[in-house]
Structure formats: structure tokens, C-alpha cells
Amino acid sequence: MSFVTVEDVFQSYDDRPILERVNVEVDEGEFAAIVGASGCGKSTFLRLLLAQERPSRGRVRIADAPPAKEPGLDRGIVFQKYSVFPHMTVRDNIVAGESLRSGWGRFFGRKSKAAKIRADETLARIGLDHVADHYPATLSGGMQQRLAIGQALAAKPRVLLLDEPFGALDPGTRLSMHDFLQELRAETGMTVFMVTHDLEEAFKLGDRVLVFDKPRWDPHDPSRYGATITYDFDARDGGIPFQKLQEDTHVLQANG
Ligand SMILES: Nc1ncnc2c1ncn2[C@@H]1O[C@H](COP(=O)(O)OP(=O)(O)O)[C@@H](O)[C@H]1O
Numbered sequence: 001m002s003f004v005t006v007e008d009v010f011q012s013y014d015d016r017p018i019l020e021r022v023n024v025e026v027d028e029g030e031f032a033a034i035v036g037a038s039g040c041g042k043s044t045f046l047r048l049l050l051a052q053e054r055p056s057r058g059r060v061r062i063a064d065a066p067p068a069k070e071p072g073l074d075r076g077i078v079f080q081k082y083s084v085f086p087h088m089t090v091r092d093n094i095v096a097g098e099s100l101r102s103g104w105g106r107f108f109g110r111k112s113k114a115a116k117i118r119a120d121e122t123l124a125r126i127g128l129d130h131v132a133d134h135y136p137a138t139l140s141g142g143m144q145q146r147l148a149i150g151q152a153l154a155a156k157p158r159v160l161l162l163d164e165p166f167g168a169l170d171p172g173t174r175l176s177m178h179d180f181l182q183e184l185r186a187e188t189g190m191t192v193f194m195v196t197h198d199l200e201e202a203f204k205l206g207d208r209v210l211v212f213d214k215p216r217w218d219p220h221d222p223s224r225y226g227a228t229i230t231y232d233f234d235a236r237d238g239g240i241p242f243q244k245l246q247e248d249t250h251v252l253q254a255n256g
């Protein structure tokens with residue numbers, strides 16, 4: 001049985017269709033990379049998985065139930081721009097991430113000490129234990145993104161949502177973040193949805209690559225129709241050769 005099920009989902013804003021008839025089933029532990037033109041509704045799709053929004057039509061199920069309303073309960077999210085709290089130390093950012101799951105109250109008094117010990121374990125795992133008492137602004141971009149991922153993971157989500165998480169990083173840092181993400185995935189077995197505009201990244205990290213695009217297009221009124229998943233590529237073991245896709249698939253090329 002699929003773990004994340006999206007059934008006939010439509011989403012409109014002010015009667016403007018953004019997503020239409022989106023159907024997808026993702027197994028627990030699968031990594032779904034998402035690509036598509038800017039503005040086609042990829043972040044909207046993640047917000048629906050996060051239950052930040054309800055779809056205009058259709059339904060989203062996670063583990064055969066509607067996704068929990070509380071952020072962090074079963075899903076963690078990381079955005080392109082560092083979503084960590086600037087006024088908190090690196091360690092306290094991890095503690096805050098865990099508290100999103102369990103409720104803030106838990107972290108007052110005696111229990112906060114245990115939370116700090118757990119935070120330090122997470123920091124060791126993501127290689128930031130040596131900067132636990134620093135503030136995010138003093139860290140490099142790659143370290144801040146590692147912290148953001150650590151913060152999302154501190155809540156032990158079953159689904160990790162990544163919205164262009166490495167887009168702002170230089171190529172070398174991005175490669176080390178790929179290794180980091182692959183290690184975490186092997187350790188935790190979590191289900192991942194990652195939006196990226198980098199096709200090579202999508203095929204390298206994803207088990208599947210989902211392409212969002214508009215199947216219908218009105219040249220006189222480009223916002224008339226919404227986007228859906230037009231391709232669902234198997235990317236395990238490299239999947240379809242990346243080069244071949246570039247030659248053959250104009251949809252992917254158009255989406256850059
Ligand atoms: N809350 C909202 N209200 C109105 N329009 C929105 C809202 N969120 C997104 N949009 C619009 O929906 C479209 C898809 O946005 P988005 O999901 O961010 O695209 P992507 O992430 O693929 O670039 C855009 O045209 C955007 O302006």
C-alpha cells in the first residue's frame with residue numbers, strides 16, 4: 001500500500017487553477033524528486049502535503065490518514081532560504097525543531113536538559129557539534145542548510161519535504177550536501193519529496209523524478225489551466241540516462 005497518496009487533487013487561488021487532477025502514490029522510504037517550470041505549483045504541492053493548505057478538490061493521505069495539521073508532526077520542511085531562527089544558537093535551533101513535534105511546554109524545566117543532550121547528538125550527526133553555541137549568521141551557507149535539515153529531522157518526521165534546498169549553495173557545497181542527504185536517508189529510511197530546478201540533482205538523488213507541467217495550454221490565456229504530473233520517471237540505478245532525456249524530452253528542456 002502506498003504511504004503518501006494524492007488523489008485527484010486540484011488547487012486554485014482566486015479561481016485561477018494552479019494544480020489540476022494530480023494523482024501520485026509514493027511508498028514509505030521513497031525519494032521523489034520534483035521538477036517543473038517556475039510558478040507551475042511545485043511549492044503549492046508541498047504545502048498541500050504539509051497540510052498548510054487544503055486542496056480545492058481531491059485528497060491527500062499520509063499513512064492512510066489526512067496529514068496532521070501541526071507542522072513537524074509527521075512531516076518536516078526545509079526551504080531554499082535558511083529557515084532557521086537567527087536569534088537562537090545552533091543548539092537551540094535543533095531543540096526548537098524537536099519541540100515543534102512535542103509542544104513547547106515540554107522543554108521548560110528539567111526536560112530541557114534532556115532535549116539539549118538529544119540536540120547535541122543531532123549536531124554531531126550533521127557535523128555541527130563544534131558550533132553548537134554559535135548563531136546561524138556566523139555559519140557558511142552550507143552549514144546553515146545542514147542546520148535547517150537537522151532542525152527538520154529533530155522532530156523525527158516520517159516525510160521530509162525539501163523546497164529547492166540547495167539552490168543557493170555553490171557547486172562544491174551542493175555535492176557535499178548530496179552525500180549528507182543520502183547518508184541521512186540510509187540511516188532513517190524516511191520518505192522524501194524534494195523540489196529542485198537541477199535535473200541532474202533530481203536524477204542523482206531521486207528514486208523517481210516527477211515532472212510538473214501543464215498538459216493543456218491556452219496561448220491567449222496562459223493562466224487558464226493548471227499543472228499536473230506529466231511524467232513520472234523511474235530514476236533508480238540512474239534510471240533513464242540523463243543525456244538521453246535532454247535530447248528527447250522537450251518538456252524537460254522547456255522547464256530548464
Ligand atoms: N497563497 C497564494 N495565493 C495566491 N496565489 C498563489 C499563492 N501561492 C502561490 N500562488 C501562485 O500559484 C502559482 C504557483 O506557485 P508556486 O507553487 O510557488 O510555484 P513553484 O513553486 O512551482 O514555482 C504562482 O503563480 C503563484 O503566484
Ligand SMILES: [Mg+2]
Binds near residue numbers: 042043044163
Ligand atoms: Mg517554489
